[in-house]
Amino acid sequence: MTRLLEIPAARTLRTADDLVKAGLAAEARELDAVMAAYATAITPGLAGLIDRGDAADPIALQFVPSLAELEVRLEEMPDPIGDKAHEPVEGIVHRYPDRVLLKAVSVCPVYCRFCFRREMVGPDKDSNLTPAELDAALAYIRAHPEIWEVILTGGDPFMLSARRAAALTRALEAIPHVKVIRWHTRMPVADPRKVSGEFVEAIRSRTKAVYVAVHCNHARELTADAKAALGRMADAGIVLLSQSVLLKGVNDSVAALADLMRGLVEARVRPYYLHQLDFAPGTSHFRVAVEDGQRLVRELRDAISGIAQPQYVIDIPGGVSKAVAALSDVDTGADGSRLRGRDGVWREYPTQV
Ligand SMILES: *Cc1c(COP(=O)(O)O)cnc(C)c1O
Ligand code: SF4
Secondary structure, eight states: OOOSOOSOOSSOBOSHHHHHHTTSOSOTGGGHHHHHHSOOOBOHHHHHHOOTTOTTOHHHHHHSOOGGGGOOOTTOOSSTTOGGGGOSSTTEEEEETTEEEEEOOOOOSSOOTTOTTTTTOSTTSOOSOOHHHHHHHHHHHHTOTTOOEEEEESSOGGGSOHHHHHHHHHHHHTOTTOOEEEEEESHHHHOGGGSOHHHHHHHOOSSSEEEEEEEOOSGGGOOHHHHHHHHHHHHTTOEEEEEEEOOTTTTOSHHHHHHHHHHHHHTTOEEEEEEOOOOOTTOGGGOOOHHHHHHHHHHHHHHSOGGGOOEEEEEOTTTSOEEEOSOOSEEEETTEEEEEOTTSOEEEEOOOO
């Protein structure tokens, strides 16, 4: 197979013409309808990882627009996890008492074709918080002493400049009841150089615990640059977690999941969540059946280290909560309990009183 593009593109690919020039689409007009509906961006680093000779390249599948996105199924929804149902002020989602989401920006360095917030993110959505809205969101957090953790999400909050990220961190540090600041980002994978020493300095804290959850779906996303970015955060005392989405053709095999989770652990990232794909519009070509996900996760459990295990979760449509999707190793029936071992064998367990 030949690679059409040996030298990484110099800038982020955003238009159909960009994709054609980069050898990632055959004909520009064909994608017009998809690209009008959903934002597109592929950073030079990720574009450079794509094997042009492989029609099913797992990096291309995640970022290159596809006509399959025009097929919207009945069960798919513009706001699949019900953010809007729990939004007391603009930019805050308060679903669980002790933690809130704070969505400061609605832009991302790349746009994932399966994004659960695809109707809300993009450069033309114009829903970045204004300074006044951000002040109101911070005032809400200040006024609610039960908020123990603030989860910065979006869009991608690492799109903030180092100066604005520092200002946000300082504002949260000044709220005594907030103990944990958690960032959710794809930046270490999408544009690792943006996670500069200056940016890391901006988000680290001496008074609060800082966690960064990195969105990563395939081992190949963990390039040397990505690992260096993760290393800069780990060295600064930031605790690293991961979030992955179970995606057909990208990571729906035990081997792909094992490579991904091991790669994360090697980069000092503790796997956190493996998400069942939400019902966002035009994403059915990525969907893996829950029963298949359960089988994969069980086989993964049997195959690799405990510290490399993500929790398989499903967001209940409409915004109730997450549900734990993994099968249990405990089977309790009328005649007592059985436990399943890593060898796959079920063994009787003494009945307790
Ligand atoms: C997933 C989610 C959280 C965070 O949940 P954790 O289980 O603590 O990671 C918080 N708020 C909302 C609305 C969520 O969807
Ligand atoms: S980085 Fe996250 S918010 Fe942005 S497009 Fe991807 S899944 Fe959506």
